[in-house]
Amino acid sequence: MSADAGTAERSRVDVLLEQMGADLDRGLVPAEVFNDPSVYERELRQVFGRCWVYIGHESELPDPGDYHVRMIGEDPFVFVRDEAGVIRVLLNSCRHRGSVICRVDSGNTSHFRCPYHAWTYKNDGSLIGVPARQNGYRALDMEEWGLIPAAQVDSFHGLVFATLDPHAPSLHDYLGKFRWYLEMQVALTKGGMEVLGEPHRWLIDADWKSGAENFTGDSSHTQMTHRSLLEVGIADQAGAGKTGKAHGLHVNECDGHAISMRVLAEGEERWFDYPKELRVQFEQGALNEAQLDLVRRGVVHDGTVFPNMSFIHFSAREDIELPARPFLSIRTWQPRGPGHMEVWSWVLAPREASPEFKESVYRAAMASFSPSGAFEQDDAIVWNGVARTGGSLAAELQGIRFNYQMGMPGMGDAEPLADWPGPGTAWPSNSGESGLRTFHRRWFEQMTAPAPGAASPVEDKE
Amino acid sequence: MTADDTGHDASVTGVDWRFGVEIANEFASVRLRLVDTPTGIRLEIYSLKLGERIHLDPVALESLTWQSPELFSTFLQNPLGPEQH
Numbered sequence: 001m002s003a004d005a006g007t008a009e010r011s012r013v014d015v016l017l018e019q020m021g022a023d024l025d026r027g028l029v030p031a032e033v034f035n036d037p038s039v040y041e042r043e044l045r046q047v048f049g050r051c052w053v054y055i056g057h058e059s060e061l062p063d064p065g066d067y068h069v070r071m072i073g074e075d076p077f078v079f080v081r082d083e084a085g086v087i088r089v090l091l092n093s094c095r096h097r098g099s100v101i102c103r104v105d106s107g108n109t110s111h112f113r114c115p116y117h118a119w120t121y122k123n124d125g126s127l128i129g130v131p132a133r134q135n136g137y138r139a140l141d142m143e144e145w146g147l148i149p150a151a152q153v154d155s156f157h158g159l160v161f162a163t164l165d166p167h168a169p170s171l172h173d174y175l176g177k178f179r180w181y182l183e184m185q186v187a188l189t190k191g192g193m194e195v196l197g198e199p200h201r202w203l204i205d206a207d208w209k210s211g212a213e214n215f216t217g218d219s220s221h222t223q224m225t226h227r228s229l230l231e232v233g234i235a236d237q238a239g240a241g242k243t244g245k246a247h248g249l250h251v252n253e254c255d256g257h258a259i260s261m262r263v264l265a266e267g268e269e270r271w272f273d274y275p276k277e278l279r280v281q282f283e284q285g286a287l288n289e290a291q292l293d294l295v296r297r298g299v300v301h302d303g304t305v306f307p308n309m310s311f312i313h314f315s316a317r318e319d320i321e322l323p324a325r326p327f328l329s330i331r332t333w334q335p336r337g338p339g340h341m342e343v344w345s346w347v348l349a350p351r352e353a354s355p356e357f358k359e360s361v362y363r364a365a366m367a368s369f370s371p372s373g374a375f376e377q378d379d380a381i382v383w384n385g386v387a388r389t390g391g392s393l394a395a396e397l398q399g400i401r402f403n404y405q406m407g408m409p410g411m412g413d414a415e416p417l418a419d420w421p422g423p424g425t426a427w428p429s430n431s432g433e434s435g436l437r438t439f440h441r442r443w444f445e446q447m448t449a450p451a452p453g454a455a456s457p458v459e460d461k462e
Numbered sequence: 463m464t465a466d467d468t469g470h471d472a473s474v475t476g477v478d479w480r481f482g483v484e485i486a487n488e489f490a491s492v493r494l495r496l497v498d499t500p501t502g503i504r505l506e507i508y509s510l511k512l513g514e515r516i517h518l519d520p521v522a523l524e525s526l527t528w529q530s531p532e533l534f535s536t537f538l539q540n541p542l543g544p545e546q547h
Contacts, residue, residue, distance in 0.1 A: 083531040105489045110534060113489040113541055120541040121532070129541040 013038045015446055019399075022323065027405035027433070029440050034207040034390030034402075035339035044335065047307050047446050048073030050165040052174045054309035054332055055079050057090055058158040059194040065108040071334050072164060077150060078102050079144035079160070082124035083110060087155070089162040090147040101147075106198070115426045121147050153318050158184040158193060159330075161360055176255025177423030179301060184291050185313050185328055189281045189371045191351030193328060199346045202371040205384035207349070207390065208308050208333035208341040209443065214333075214379065215258030215310035216435030217250045220406065225378045229368075233320045247299065248430025250407075254423055258441035259303030263294055272298050272326040273315035275357065278350055302434075306442045308333040316368035316375075318360070325357075325364035339387035345370060366409030404440065407432020484510070512543050 016039065020030050030148045033039050055070045067080035069092055076092040078101070092102050094114035101112045101121075111128070113120045120129030125147035130137050150162035154171035156179065161171050168174065175182065186193050204211075214221070223230070249261040264270050271279050272295070282295060294301075302312040309332050315324040328348040338340045347365040349358045368375050386402075389395055405411050407429065414429035427434055477483045482495025485491060493508045504517040516525075 107487045109487045109489055110531060111489065111538055118541040120538050122535050127537040131540060131542050133540070357472075412495065460505040 003099040013042050017444065020444055021448070023401060023440055024437070024444060027403065027408050027437060028401040029404055031390045031392075031395040031402055034441075035387045036390065037338045040335065042447060044073045046449060047443065048164075048335065050163065050449070051307050052152075052154075052161040052163045052168060052171055052394075053307070054330070054454045055153075055160045055162050056157065057159060057193070057195045057330070057348070058087060058155060059192075059351070061087060064303065065110055066106075067102065067109065067123070068106045069104075071332075072150065073335060075164075076100065076102075077162065078112070080123050082122070083207070085122070086124065087153070087160060087188070088123075088125055089153045089160070091150070093148070094119050095127065095145045095147065096130075098321070108365070119145075122312045125149060131399060133215065149184060159186060167263070174255075175305065178254045178257035178259075178303075178305065179333040180291065180423050181251065181254070181257075181259045181301075182305070183287060184295050184298075185301060185303075185311055186348075186452040187286050188295065189285050189350045189352050190246040190279070193348040194351040194358075196347045196349055196358055196365075199344045200370050201342055201344050203336065203339065203340065203342050204380045205340055206380065206382060206387045208335045208340055209439075210383040210386050211333035211341065211343065211379070212304050212306075212308050212310060213436045213439045214383075215253070215260075215312065216258035216304045216439050217302070217430065218436060219248060219250070219260055219262075219430035220433075221382070225382050226375055229374050229378075233317075237366045238311060248433050250427040250432055251420075251422065252425040252427075252431055253425040255444075256306045256438065257304060257411050258424075258438045259301060259324040260430060260435060261294060262299040262430070263297035264299060266293075266297070269296050270299050271296060272300070272313055273324045274326045274350075278353060281350070281352055294422075304439060306439065307446070308335075312369060314368070316364050318363040318367045320362075322364075327361045327365040329369040329371075331369075339391050343371075343376075344431055347378075382447070404436050407434055408437075482506070486510075509543075514543050 016030055016032060020033065053072045055077065056068060060068060061079070061081035064081055064083045064085060067078050070079045071077070077188065078090045078092050080090065082087050084089055092100055094101050094116060096114065096119045099114055099116035100419050101114050103115065110123055111120050112123065118131050119127060123128050127142045127145045130140060151164050151166040152168060153160065153162045155161070156171060156175060165337065170179065226434060247262050247264060249263060252258045271274055271282070274282070283292065287295065298313065300312065300314045302310065302314070304310045309330065311327045311331070313326070314329070315326040317324050321456055329345060330348060331343055331345040334342040347362050350359045353361070369375055370376060389400065394400060407414060412429065412430060412432050414427050417426045418425035425434070479496040482493050484491060484493045486492070487510050491510045493510060495506050497506045502519065504519050505523060506515055506517050508515040
């Protein structure tokens with residue numbers, strides 16, 4: 001434990017959270033949570049130290065020995081497929097003296113060899129080689145000194161998650177009812193989705209929560225932040241379009257996760273603009289009729305798995321002369337210090353799609369949701385401002401709170417759907433911020449949760 | 463690029479095996495080249511970092527094809543080679 005950033009510092013976070021607890025029911029969130037060193041330190045421990053965090057997709061590791069360096073909070077892990085084909089998530093740190101073992105982002109190897117003293121590990125993490133062992137390390141128990149795996153690793157339809165908390169619930173329970181909505185993104189065909197190319201990464205002077213909350217269903221920003229894209233026709237009004245009741249659906253209170261959907265009227269078809277040969281496969285896939293209906297009518301689905309993994313299933317054009325292409329963008333909002341984040345973004349397509357189609361999908365995604373994409377650049381600009389205000393002296397001294405009241409009782413005209421076929425609470429309108437409130441409620445609960453295992457002590461398996 | 467029966471593409475083509483080819487990842491780098499003997503040919507594997515080398519004939523090379531990954535872990539028990547500390 002970093003014992004002591006000081007009692008005063010700790011109590012400052014506690015006071016802020018206490019105030020937030022009182023304000024949340026009114027749809028208010030203190031500005032400081034978007035840029036404050038003590039809040040940041042607390043959330044690294046409470047949120048990223050304890051939640052399931054997205055690591056990567058199984059298709060990024062097609063062969064034994066393939067590996068990528070990925071982050072849990074600010075800690076680097078090696079996401080690797082071992083020689084037996086098992087996917088592992090191992091702390092990127094030599095057990096000898098802690099030096100970083102993988103210095104490049106990606107590669108293929110049968111063994112990891114530390115650049116400091118050459119301790120050598122199989123790609124499943126077990127220690128197999130120590131220099132001068134007979135002269136200096138004869139009694140070293142090699143089995144005790146393998147690379148440290150994340151406390152739990154599991155996957156859902158190819159999406160690999162890990163957590164540092166051995167007491168965390170299973171991934172199945174953590175995703176909870178939101179699995180129903182994730183299936184519509186990643187289980188469309190029997191083969192599932194495949195990552196195209198490498199992830200793009202870029203830095204933004206904004207807090208990770210700005211991206212995470214936005215993707216839960218900040219529908220009303222599109223008409224302002226992304227207005228130029230609608231005007232030139234890169235995205236159309238049906239997809240990114242007007243607020244109001246038409247085709248908008250927000251689902252919140254879904255085990256801490258939330259999704260926003262724009263769908264056509266009942267009986268109409270859009271399929272995110274997927275071509276006919278793939279639609280046929282969707283109909284033969286694993287989705288039930290209610291899920292299939294939301295895909296059939298689907299124009300855009302975007303959501304956030306708490307804390308920092310978001311997705312958008314969408315279609316856009318590489319060029320206004322070219323047809324719109326559907327893609328699934330998965331992104332993580334990685335914390336990189338108070339008021340700073342690193343965005344990681346992957347493009348995915350159904351594995352069964354043709355190579356030519358995948359190429360066009362990738363290009364359409366690059367033109368919209370990538371560091372060179374128009375949507376992405378728009379968002380970075382406005383999110384910067386949130387962090388700037390969050391870190392301001394005025395925010396602290398004047399107790400500034402941000403407003404998340406859109407669509408609340410007494411504010412909005414929509415009521416939750418009584419006959420919604422899926423889990424969670426569904427609102428037949430996108431004139432609301434229910435998903436963002438769900439996100440901040442979940443964040444607040446995580447920030448104020450008792451210490452791991454404190455509620456129901458469990459013996460360490462070791 | 464050409465694909466073999468494992469479905470893998472060979473990204474290195476047009477290699478002049480007399481000069482050889484270097485392959486590397488972030489943990490090791492080796493040069494492979496063919497060397498003549500008066501009556502045959504061997505594959506030389508040379509460690510660019512450690513300076514070790516071995517000449518393997520087709521029979522020895524063939525024997526590698528049925529070895530397990532664990533055997534190579536055994537080879538790496540001394541990660542820097544026999545003379546190193």
